[in-house]
Amino acid sequence: MTSSTTPTLSSHFVCGLLDGAARRGVDTVAIAARMGWDHEALQAPGARVLAADFSALVRLLWDECGDELIGLTASPCPRGAFALACEVAIHQETLGRSLARFIAAHAVLTQDISLAMDIEDDMAVVRVRVRQPELDPTGVLQELWLMMVHRVASWLIARKIPIARVDFPHARPAHADDYDSIFPGTHRFGAECAALHFSTRYVGLSTLRTEHELARFVQARPMDATEVPGEDATFSTRVRTMILRQRGLPLTMPSLEEVAESLRMSTPTLRRRLREEGTTYRDLTRRLRHDVVLSKLADPHLSVGEIAHIAGFADAGNLTRAFKRWEGMSPTSYRGERDAEN
Incomplete structure (x- = not known):
């Protein structure tokens, strides 16, 4: 399904999103066809898709579902919620304050998935929890939001933030090698919840982005799952x-x-x-x-x-x-x- 010279991901991630979209009444067979995929072939062991196509799928499903949580929670989250949280975040002085405002805005928009940031010794830890884990059985929604928080944070300060560790609430899956490109760093499986750990040295760095830059960033989100924004x-x-x-x-x-x-x-x-x-x-x-x-x-x-x-x-x-x-x-x-x- 893909070229061997470009970054790819396990179709596991795609299937998890399509399952959620189906709950919102989306014709996922037609969606797969629009993406150039055979729906049945996606289910085959070892099937892979282009990393850039995964990001395009997320954007398409946001539009088709009218839900930025893509049917993986009990209630939909309206389109534009992520952009609104980012808009609140860019007007803060430091990354720490920006993430705090991003998380606070996100909490107003949905209670089905929660974000929290804590400082633990020399690490900032962002935790993602879903209210009903059974609606996100593959964990793809939690992983998508961990990825987006990391990319947003890196974009806000115009630096690639190195990941110290990512925690996953499930056992090590067959596609675990894909996490090396999505979340470069140490991975811990069977954790209490999904979490992203990075050095506190980045928390105090200045937030650098403008509303004009935000418009471009939001239009492109989420970027290629294997791409981390850095120096502009x-x-x-x-x-x-x-x-x-x-x-x-x-x-x-x-x-x-x-x-x-x-x-x-x-x-x-x-x-x-x-x-x-x-x-x-x-x-x-x-x-x-x-x-x-x-x-x-x-x-x-x-x-x-x-x-x-x-x-x-x-x-x-x-x-x-x-x-x-x-x-x-x-x-x-x-x-x-x-x-x-x-």
Whole structure:
């Protein structure tokens, strides 16, 4: 069913999702045909599919089921839930806070699958539990969400987060070798619940993504099951990352010449590269200040004056004028509307 030169996965993962979709009334034989598979052949021992096709199947089943949990729970989870949780996450300062908000938003959207993050010694541990395990007998839903949490976390900080260990609540399966590409790291079977372990050193790293980048990320999710996002190839993100990691907060903006030197290129070349990506250094720094302000407005303990200082404005008045251009209202009004929505 596949070429030997491209990453593949056991059809076990596909069959688990198709079984769930069938509970939502989806014609899984027709779905398999749309994917270019023979439904019966998928059931054969040793059958495999392209890793990229598995991700395409997830997107297709989300649409067909109208359920981001693909029939593997008692109640459906509406389309857009994952994107909404990501949108909440990007406005936080650090990965730890981003994941906490992602998990909190997810809990509001569904109670059939729960996420929790704990710090245990030098490890951050994200646990995934389903309310009715009998509806996810193969564990594919829990594994899919572990994968997505890991990919989201890596994307948020623009670094591939090494996995220390993944726990699985089932015995070692025949397809266990596939976990080497999906979850590179140590694997423990027969655990109390599904869990992802990674070093706490990543929890304090800055969240770097913008709403514009989120739109592209969400459109592509979930990516190839064997692919982990890391350093973004765009110069826009490389510049943002450099500023936040080297300068930190309070935010101070280097000159374009200083940025070019840090990236080991000439100023005209960097200016051209940014122009090819549809932006300029001035626009990029404006969006960066905007994102910092939005993330800080979510903290009720910070005054507008304190946020102005953190974002590199001379005073609260300068911030307010800029914010009115961005959002059409004052920071105080924006905060009030956001609090009312929550």
